[in-house]
Amino acid sequence: MKIRSDQLQQHLNQKTLAPIYIVSGDEPLIQQECCDLIRQKARDNGFSERILLQADGGFDWETLLEHTNSLSLFSDKKIIEVRCQSSKFNDKAAKVLKTCGESPVSDNVLLLITPKLENPIQQSKWFKTLEKSGIFIPIWPIDAQHLPRWIKQRMQQAGLTATAQAIQLLSERVEGNLLAASQEIAKLTLYAENNHVTEETINTSVSDSARYSVFDLIENTLAGSVNHSLRIFNGLKAEGIEPAVMLWAITREVRNLLQLTQLQREGLSLEQAMQNQRIWEKRKPLIRQALQRNSEQALEQILLTSGQVDEAIKGLSDDNIWSALQILLLKLAGISVINEHSL
The missing domain is CATH 1.20.272.10 (Zinc Finger, Delta Prime; domain 3)
Structure with missing residues (x-):
């Protein structure tokens, strides 16, 4: 099943953990936050052991099957996290991942973290098998038109209000980099008088920040x-x-x-x-x-x-x-x- 990143919290609140989660995209902040939500839900449900696998060019995908089928050393449940450096998957990877999708283990949660996956991969048999057994969360970039709204929501979550001009100024400064926007908002909580952000607040924050960025x-x-x-x-x-x-x-x-x-x-x-x-x-x-x-x-x-x-x-x-x-x-x-x- 495919869901949006902003639907993940509701999914985790209302349903039991799926055996497989695929978090795919090139926006590191949202991807990290989605993975953190899944990890926290897993810990809350007794998945106390975490196995981290780095799937680079020389990765042996049989290692994933070994961890999937082996008993946990420290608990009854474990989360197996696979971080893929590339969005390309060879035949061995496809075979192993298809096997994981066909026979998910109830005491495991497989968290597959990948760069943006193009449509041909999403239409492949192995991917459809994974998606059928689990949850696919594609991370979409936020374009210039929607960035101000995202920044406004983040400010509200941080307890800040802001003028429209201040939000637009910050949008232009970060140029779509959500990690930078999040860091700037955290910094603004120190500068905003009465938790209200104006253009002057942002200019003051920037002038007092590091000389380089x-x-x-x-x-x-x-x-x-x-x-x-x-x-x-x-x-x-x-x-x-x-x-x-x-x-x-x-x-x-x-x-x-x-x-x-x-x-x-x-x-x-x-x-x-x-x-x-x-x-x-x-x-x-x-x-x-x-x-x-x-x-x-x-x-x-x-x-x-x-x-x-x-x-x-x-x-x-x-x-x-x-x-x-x-x-x-x-x-x-x-x-x-x-x-x-x-x-």
């Missing part, structure tokens, strides 16, 4: 401004930005670029592809520059490397996180990194 970093990287990107990178690092926030920003951009290349292969012009993906007008020149420098193969390699950085952030490897992030940025900016370990 992750948006400046990504835009300069897309433009190929290597020296400026590295200065911003070092500034953000010194100011204490979380590595996960920077990684989200990079991987989101790479996935967007990959989606554009795939649409072009399907026959769309770049302009048509950007309209399809709702690219903001003033970002289109940056996107064009990035695609001129990076082939589809190069972008897929960056995305694969980002999975290794994610493991380092989670403490699953000893790689130097900041050096690895710097390498990702250099590659996206079009710089060939000969000896990655030297950074």
